[in-house]
Amino acid sequence: MSNVESYTATAKWLHWGMALIWIVAWLFGIVAVHWRDEFNPQHQLTFLHKAMASVLLFLIVLRVVWRLTHPSPAMPATMSPLMKRGAFAGHLLLYCIALVGLPMSGWYWSSVADKPILVAGLFLLPALVEPDQSLYDLAKSIHTYTAWLCGVLVGGHVIVALKHHFIDKDRVLAGMLPGRATDAPS
Numbered sequence: 001m002s003n004v005e006s007y008t009a010t011a012k013w014l015h016w017g018m019a020l021i022w023i024v025a026w027l028f029g030i031v032a033v034h035w036r037d038e039f040n041p042q043h044q045l046t047f048l049h050k051a052m053a054s055v056l057l058f059l060i061v062l063r064v065v066w067r068l069t070h071p072s073p074a075m076p077a078t079m080s081p082l083m084k085r086g087a088f089a090g091h092l093l094l095y096c097i098a099l100v101g102l103p104m105s106g107w108y109w110s111s112v113a114d115k116p117i118l119v120a121g122l123f124l125l126p127a128l129v130e131p132d133q134s135l136y137d138l139a140k141s142i143h144t145y146t147a148w149l150c151g152v153l154v155g156g157h158v159i160v161a162l163k164h165h166f167i168d169k170d171r172v173l174a175g176m177l178p179g180r181a182t183d184a185p186s
């Protein structure tokens with residue numbers, strides 16, 4: 001059982017940096033598809049969406065290594081064993097589906113469609129699989145449905161974090177906020 005009170009500074013930077021990229025990429029994805037004529041006539045938003053979201057594929061490697069080598073704060077004693085298991089499962093789902101599965105599904109879709117992904121506008125991501133137009137609709141559906149599922153997951157995650165802070169009044173959100181005196185060494 002961990003006895004640190006707070007995530008390390010590096011873990012916080014990774015969490016909030018990736019959260020910002022994730023939320024903006026999600027909103028750009030929605031606007032790119034559903035307001036195409038108004039805001040995405042030349043696919044500029046699609047380009048930005050892919051350039052930002054693909055960065056997550058690199059940051060997640062660093063984040064997982066950091067997470068496995070540094071303890072996270074213990075959950076409050078006021079949480080029941082069931083709630084603690086739920087929180088653990090929720091975080092695991094966020095890692096597996098929102099931070100790994102969803103960017104991988106976008107990479108897969110662009111690969112079967114033979115479309116480039118310019119990571120952060122800097123370099124091309126190699127194709128994950130050979131182009132295959134017969135898989136286009138399947139790849140598109142996987143990315144779209146996963147993206148909406150993740151919107152619900154992340155929305156739930158934010159609501160639970162706010163509930164901890166404002167209703168349960170425990171230290172769960174504080175442990176992820178910057179600049180706490182109790183920060184563990186990073």
Ligand code: HEM
Pocket residue numbers: 021022023025026027029030032033040046049050053054056102103104105106107109110117143144147148
């Ligand atoms: C390498 C990573 C990714 C690639 C290559 C990619 C690619 C794409 C493409 C090509 C589209 C369609 C855009 C258009 O038709 O103009 C799209 C849509 C979308 N993407 Fe991604 N994506 C990636 C990662 C992500 C991530 C990480 C998220 C969530 C933060 C996300 C959320 C969405 C959403 C919400 C849509 C719109 C879905 C809809 O309602 O049709 N994508 N993506």
Ligand code: HEM
Pocket residue numbers: 015018019020022023067072073075087091094095098099154157158161162172173174175176
């Ligand atoms: C305003 C938005 C957000 C808030 C307020 C927030 C808040 C938090 C808090 C308080 C924790 C610590 C929970 C604990 O220790 O039990 C946490 C952890 C986590 N958050 Fe967020 N979060 C936000 C956005 C996101 C986004 C967009 C993602 C990913 C798509 C994400 C993924 C995670 C993951 C994977 C963890 C587990 C960290 C670990 O134990 O390694 N969060 N978040």
